[in-house]
Amino acid sequence: MKELHSFSWYAKHVKKHLPKDAFKPVPARLFGGLAYLLITVTSFLLIGLLNFHPLINLLFSVVIGCSFAGMGFLGHEILHGTVVRKPWLRDTLGAIAFFPLTTGPKLWRKWHNMEHHVHTQHEENDPDAWPTLEKISKMKAFRWVYRLPFSVRAFFSFASLTVQFTAHSMKMFTMYIKEFKPKTQPKVWLQIALPWATWISLIFVMGLEKWIFAFLIPLLIANFIVMAYISTNHRLNPLVPVNDPLANSLTVTVPKWVDVIHFNFSYHTEHHLFPGMSPKYYPLVKKHIKEMWPERYHEMPMGKALKALWNTPRVYFENYELVDPNHGTMYGSLGYGLDPDNVKSKTVSTTPKNTKAQE
Known part of the structure; x- marks a missing residue:
């Protein structure tokens, strides 16, 4: 097993090469959000007030x-405190940005900032980590799902990206609501109920057909775009006992114009080193990481990463392998034998803690 280092260990080595401005908030990023807000409102009005052909809608x-x-x-950037620092303004702007995705700022900061970032790809503590074979063997529904042919599962897994962010947000709400202080819980409830109440009430304002075009289809599209990134952030990487961003995270590459409109979200390894830094500076962080640890750093084009996800199962076996329970076939993870250009499997005995590969 490769020696693992904490994100703070890497950050300490990279930080001394970065300008001081890299650690200051960048409020100018809000102009991009304002543009998206104006586009959304304008499109809503056009759909609601005019009667276009369905293809135009x-x-x-x-x-x-x-x-x-x-x-x-x-919103992800805002709630990490890299755009504005005042808590009330950060949460207000974050709530507006996440309003379409129906996720509240307090829940997001608990689930994403405090749990996922602190325990990234930890088998037990990361709420976003995918399950191990040992876990799913105890879940009847999952055992049934994994009896389906691999290609069928891959298809439905990708189709589910259209709802995964919304569904996972609801799951995180039920998981963490009781961990908030009693006086905070009503705010968390309000932050999840208000967006849903708003969007559902629009059915009665716009009518069902226009509402489908104005909200439901856009929500599915947004889920898919967001999850296309999130699914490649860590799902090809191993589970790790130490929060090592170069082992547990993947940076994908996209055209530069896509990085502009997506606020550099593709730089995910860099984000896990410096979650409190504006993504504006992540290309510089990437440059230094690749100079210092080129053999540890994982990056690939978005399309290749998605193809690798399609060709590998989402169940972990002893942390460093991905296993298909249906056929007993095993695949490596990034850094542990997975070649995205030539995904190959091997047949194994899937008894936890007693793995014997069979050529």
Whole structure:
């Protein structure tokens, strides 16, 4: 096993090469969010007030969905404190940015900032980590799912990206609501109930058909865009006992214009080293990481990462392998034998803690 280091260990070595401005908030990022907000409101009004052909409304749906996703990426940035630092302003702006994705700022900061970032790819403590074979063997529903052919599971797994962010947000709400102080819980409830109440009430204002084009289809599109990134952030990486961002995270590459409209969300390893730094400076962080630890750093084009996800199962076996319980086939993870250009499997005995590969 490779020696693992904490994110603070890496950050200490990289920080001395970065300008002081890299650690200051960048309020100018809000102009991008304002553009998305204006596009969304304008598109809503056009759909609601005029009677376009369904194909025209579908084009508006795509525009709104892309705007929802862009606002979500900015909301993620805002709630890390890299845009503004005042807590009340940070949470207010974060609530607006995440409003389309129906996720409240207090829940997000608890689930994402305090749990996922602190325990990234930890088998037990990361709420976003995918399960181990030992865990799913105890879940009847999952055992049934994994009897389906691999290609069928891959198809439905990708189709589910259209709802995964919303569904996982609801799961995180039920998981963490009791961990908030009693006086804070009503705010957390309000932050999840208000967006849903707003969006559902629009059915009665716009009518069901227009609402589908204005909100439902855009929500599915936004979920897919956001989850296309999130699913590649860690799901090809191993589970690790030490929060080592170069082992547990993947940076994907996209065209530069996509990085602009998605606020550099593709730089995920860099984000886990410096979550409190504006993504504006992540290209510089990436440069230094690649100079210092080129053999540890994981990056690949988004398309290749998604293809690798399609070709590998999402169940971990002894942390460093991905296993298909249906056929007893095992795949490596990044840094542990997975070649995204040539994904190969081997047949194994899937008895936990007693693995014997069979050539």
